[in-house]
Amino acid sequence: MKPIIPNNDFTNQLEDLVKNFLKDKMELYLKEEIKNFIEVEKPDQGLQRNGYYERSLDTKYGKIEDISVPRDRQGEYKTQLFEPYQRRDGWLEEAIIRMYQSGMSTRDVGRFVEKMVGSAYSATTISNITEVVHQDIEAWQKRPLNKRYSVLYLDGMYIKVRRxxxxxxxxxxxxxxxxxGHREILAFYVGGRESSTGWHTILADLYTRGLREVLLGVFDGLSGLEEAFLAVYPKADVQRCVVHKVRNTLNQVRKKDQVDISEGLKLIYKSPTREIAQIQFEKFKEEWSKKYPKEVQSWEQDLPVLLTFMKYPMDIRSGIYTTNWIERTIKEFRKRVKPMNSLPDIKAAEKILYLTVKSMNDKWSTRISAGFAQSKSKLQEMFTERYN
Structure with a gap:
């Protein structure tokens, strides 16, 4: 009867076979490469071989030890198989960056990599590997922007950062x-407390980088934000988030009235035209102004910026009367940073946010947002009327 090989032993044997196979093939490649280098590429330089040196390489199949790398006496030969001081093949850096992007801490990534390839990776090493991303961030933050964007959505979130x-x-x-009609995260900026002054600085930066023409800005009711936006884009319209306004109103009324008030407000912002919406508001005002005068007065005061979206094509209204699109993005940001509890510095925050943004922008670059294809010609007319 043949002995049964335990699963773990079999797996280890298989891994060793794969690593030995790879080592043999790499060493064969290196021998052929230096031979070609000396005899074909540099035949007139009198180059001579000078034995081997040994090195290791972390791969997706585990750590391959004692690879014999040939050399020449003059030190001219450099293999194309890996860089002179490279200790990991490219897949590992990519895997580390993707794990970091998913929200794993540098320590957790290090532990996972150690289990995977058998080499210890400190949190500092992981951080250094992901540091290459920061060069991309700096270039991305300075890149020129398109001249026209039909809609800009503005929103903020808070994260814990160590100084x-x-x-x-x-x-x-x-x-x-x-x-x-493609959505795109144009910018993110980390630091301080949210303020209209901060927003003005950000919008001015976008303008300087080429974003000169905007039809509509969609955001919530942060004090001073509308003025900051219009200071940079005076020809744009402002749309206050209707969903936020409804939510805030319902929080101020008695529970037994919430359903009726919600339905009454829905009749206003779901109206097919601005005129019908005004009629519905007058009915709402008549019904509720005695019981909730402050809430009704607030709606009357904000109605122009709450119903701006009705100036725009019907096909895109569901996407522009609220900040839902950008809120979903921020929800994804929170999901990515939550496992880290607090980030060690601003750079760490920027790295994980940028990797998330890059993934989202790549996905959106192939998708047209709902209704924007059908509305393109009308939106172009609006650009022409305002900016030409």
Missing amino acids: DTVDKEVVYVVMGVNED
Whole structure:
């Protein structure tokens, strides 16, 4: 009877076979490569071989030890198989960056990599590997922007960041819909507390980088934000988030009235035209102004910026009367940073946010947002009327 090989032993044997096979093939390649280098590429230089040196390489199949790398006496030969001081093949850096992007801490990534390839990776090493991303961030933050965006969505979130102590700091996020209807995160900025002054600085930066023409800005009711937006884009319209307004109103009324008030408000912002919406508001006002005068007065005061979206094509209204699109993005940001509890510095925050943004923008670049294809010609007319 043949002995039964335990599963773990069989797996280890299989891994060793694969690693030995790879080692043999790499060493064969290196021998052929130096031979070609000396005899074909540099035949007139009198190069001579000078034995081997040994090195290791972390691969997706585990750590391959004692690879014999040939060399020449003059030190001219450099293999194309890996860099002179490379200790990992490219897949590992990519895997580490993707794990970091998913929200794993540098320590958790290090532990996972150690189990995977058998080599210890400290949190500092993982951080250094992901540091290459920061060069991309700097270029991305300075890149030129398209001249026109039909819609800009503005929103912020707070994350915990360590400076001397841990505290919450804002992440300003700007999402745009371009002329072709593709959504795109245009910018994010980390630091401080959310303010209209901060938003003005950000919007001015977008303008300087080429974003000159906007039809509509969609955001919530942060004090001073509308003025900051219009200071940079005076020809744009402003749309206050209707969903936020409804939610805030319902929080101020008695529970037994919430359903009726919600339905009454829905008749206003779901109206097919601005005129019908005004009629519905007058009915709402008549019904509720005695019981909730402050809430009704607030709606009457804000109605112009709450119903701006009705100036725009019907096909895109569901996407522009609320900040839902950018809120979903921020929800994804929170999901990615939550496992880290607090981030060690601003750079760490920027790295994970940028990797998330890059993934989202890549996905959106192939999708046209709902209704924007059908509305493209009308939106182009609106651009022409305002900016030409």
